[in-house]
Amino acid sequence: MKVTIKDVAKEADVATSTVSRVLSNNPRISETTRKRVKEAIDKLGYEPNAMARSLARQRTKILGIVLPNEAKDLFTNPFFITSMQGMSLYAQTKGYYITYAFSEDDEGELNHVKEITNNNLIDGVILMRSRQNDEIINYLQDKRFPFVVIGRPEDTESILWVDNDNVKAMYDLVNLLIENGHKKIGFVGAIEEWNMSQDRLKGYKDALIDSKLDYHDNLIVQQNEFNAKNGYDAAKKLFKEEGLTAIVTTDDLLALGVQEYVKDNNMKDIALIGFNNSQIAQYQKPSISSIDIMAGRLGHYAAKLLISKLEGKGSKRKNYIVDTKLVERDTFIQIR
Amino acid sequence: MKVTIKDVAKEADVATSTVSRVLSNNPRISETTRKRVKEAIDKLGYEPNAMARSLARQRTKILGIVLPNEAKDLFTNPFFITSMQGMSLYAQTKGYYITYAFSEDDEGELNHVKEITNNNLIDGVILMRSRQNDEIINYLQDKRFPFVVIGRPEDTESILWVDNDNVKAMYDLVNLLIENGHKKIGFVGAIEEWNMSQDRLKGYKDALIDSKLDYHDNLIVQQNEFNAKNGYDAAKKLFKEEGLTAIVTTDDLLALGVQEYVKDNNMKDIALIGFNNSQIAQYQKPSISSIDIMAGRLGHYAAKLLISKLEGKGSKRKNYIVDTKLVERDTFIQIR
DNA sequence: TTGTAAGCGTTATCAT
DNA sequence: ATGATAACGCTTACAA
Numbered sequence A, B: 001m002k003v004t005i006k007d008v009a010k011e012a013d014v015a016t017s018t019v020s021r022v023l024s025n026n027p028r029i030s031e032t033t034r035k036r037v038k039e040a041i042d043k044l045g046y047e048p049n050a051m052a053r054s055l056a057r058q059r060t061k062i063l064g065i066v067l068p069n070e071a072k073d074l075f076t077n078p079f080f081i082t083s084m085q086g087m088s089l090y091a092q093t094k095g096y097y098i099t100y101a102f103s104e105d106d107e108g109e110l111n112h113v114k115e116i117t118n119n120n121l122i123d124g125v126i127l128m129r130s131r132q133n134d135e136i137i138n139y140l141q142d143k144r145f146p147f148v149v150i151g152r153p154e155d156t157e158s159i160l161w162v163d164n165d166n167v168k169a170m171y172d173l174v175n176l177l178i179e180n181g182h183k184k185i186g187f188v189g190a191i192e193e194w195n196m197s198q199d200r201l202k203g204y205k206d207a208l209i210d211s212k213l214d215y216h217d218n219l220i221v222q223q224n225e226f227n228a229k230n231g232y233d234a235a236k237k238l239f240k241e242e243g244l245t246a247i248v249t250t251d252d253l254l255a256l257g258v259q260e261y262v263k264d265n266n267m268k269d270i271a272l273i274g275f276n277n278s279q280i281a282q283y284q285k286p287s288i289s290s291i292d293i294m295a296g297r298l299g300h301y302a303a304k305l306l307i308s309k310l311e312g313k314g315s316k317r318k319n320y321i322v323d324t325k326l327v328e329r330d331t332f333i334q335i336r
Numbered sequence C: 001t002t003g004t005a006a007g008c009g010t011t012a013t014c015a016t
Numbered sequence D: 001a002t003g004a005t006a007a008c009g010c011t012t013a014c015a016a
Helices: A005-012 A016-023 A031-044 A050-057 A079-093 A106-118 A135-143 A166-179 A195-210 A228-238 A252-264 A295-311 B005-012 B016-023 B031-044 B050-057 B079-093 B106-118 B135-143 B166-179 B195-210 B228-238 B252-264 B295-311
Strands: A062-066 A097-101 A124-127 A147-150 A160-164 A185-190 A220-223 A246-249 A271-275 A289-292 A319-322 A325-327 B062-066 B097-101 B124-127 B147-150 B160-164 B185-190 B220-223 B246-249 B271-275 B289-292 B319-322 B325-327
Touching: A005 A016, A005 A031, A016 A031, A050 B050, A062 A079, A062 A106, A062 A295, A079 A097, A079 A295, A079 B079, A079 B097, A097 A106, A097 B079, A106 A124, A106 A135, A124 A135, A124 A295, A135 A147, A147 A295, A160 A166, A160 A295, A166 A185, A166 A195, A166 A246, A166 A271, A166 A325, A185 A195, A185 A228, A185 A252, A195 A220, A220 A228, A228 A246, A228 A252, A246 A252, A252 A271, A295 A319, B005 B016, B005 B031, B016 B031, B062 B079, B062 B106, B062 B295, B079 B097, B079 B295, B097 B106, B106 B124, B106 B135, B124 B135, B124 B295, B135 B147, B147 B295, B160 B166, B160 B295, B166 B185, B166 B195, B166 B246, B166 B271, B166 B325, B185 B195, B185 B228, B185 B252, B195 B220, B220 B228, B228 B246, B228 B252, B246 B252, B252 B271, B295 B319
Parallel strands: A062 A097, A062 A124, A124 A147, A147 A160, A160 A319, A185 A220, A185 A246, A246 A271, A271 A289, B062 B097, B062 B124, B124 B147, B147 B160, B160 B319, B185 B220, B185 B246, B246 B271, B271 B289
Antiparallel strands: A097 B097, A289 A325, B289 B325
């Protein structure tokens, strides 16, 4: 049979409440009994029952993460598993567990969230996506259930979130290219409606303007999806522009397509930078430079934000901005 | 305040035990009261408290999965997240939740397993790896704690496991190449000690022998790690052999390296097949054919096996073999 | 068929 | 500083 707090109490010849107190480091306990109890615990190999504890405390120390069901790249984009690791590592330091669940569709997803938030299984949820007018966000807000979202939500005030500074990421990148001698830089993005897309375009634009370089529509192509073909087609359009020496993209797949076009047309000295630092970029020849969005840190801070709220202590911080990192590879070309 | 079973009982004017019975579909309950209780449940929006239920039942319906901490390719190999999805989808159909945790090192990993198996948080564990003389496996066996492993363990008798038939996967592949006209086929593997490596080599060998084709050491290169450079070096050795028209590898990264060599030397009509169906293989030019190990199904059956054991019903099945699938791409060349 | 009440293993309140 | 004991919200004998 499992050893319970009663067994420990008996062994140490104290009441269960006393054992519970040493377990929670209650200060009002004498050194002698504390020691005696600890010995009993060690001797019996006692481990508190998580369920009983949760029931009594009315908190489970379990976080629920909901993975987006619609993400086509769930399996190929290391973002998800990497940020899951970031969450896990942080959560462990605070004694939290994490459950995850995939859903078949939006409805299943919402139902799952309803379930775990109503059956007291979890203390808070981590959303790995934010979209416009998100049903789940609305639901959680109505219910006043603690949650955090990775990605900037519409309502940035009352919600906990973590995200990259996409404006800055692209601004810095384009500036760096300019410093390296590039004067005409193309931009390839996809799905204009997304916050992320708009921010990255803004960063690009701001950098050009601040350097008093040409900024006009012929330098920009927006596609409807992140894939290689769209990258290829975009490159075809962009290179009609005379003197283009660099192209920035908002995803490695787009960059991949651009590279194919560059190769097909035997172009030289074209700088090319992708986003997300995926394995495909790394293993191309030449290898494609990319912006790492630091998924692990995003996960880390998401967990941190949520747990801080749950424990109701410390700063009332509502969000974290995680810095991106340029990974320079073969396609980071200096012109001069 | 949360609505509890008592509220429902009061609303339906019955005892809590009655509510509990309709919840668990106990047959000894009249249709009329069942209906009344269900109405009360709907009206109040009642959802049973998972913790209280677990405590009473002494089972949590939570599975714990332990990710290998040493896997370098954890983030780039879609295997992990894909099989996690397979588990999740199956587990949900049976009303189970899944927790996961990453560890910093072996010690942290073992400690985590000890923790969750001792604090009654989970009913069973899923191991995403098996290695020789595995501490965690030993621990779980000693403790008689239910678990399943993905990958064939040393002791295949007393342990639940799921795996591919690696002998068959490679045997079928090599046979197919032979049918397509290849007579001299090279093999590139890594980490010979692994069961997987040995099985795939055996499949290769058997196929050659069964077709009465040449099988000798010059056709085989074993490396110490799965990476592109090792693939490249292996190809350099293999192509000293006259008339080689195909190379099979045990990983896409090895295949990638082989392809680089093939390109560097302007070779034509070389069939090349990788393993794991990763994104890098798909996005090469030419795209590399690969064996998909069907990670989702591995996860699915792992969860199924474990849950069957936990519910103590149905077949006493101890393992599942999951079929692999060849994904033909550009590098699947027919000679005649 | 339904109700009563004793657990399940903790924590927390109230005494002492 | 420590001990009794009542929650926490459910399940499950045992009664009726």
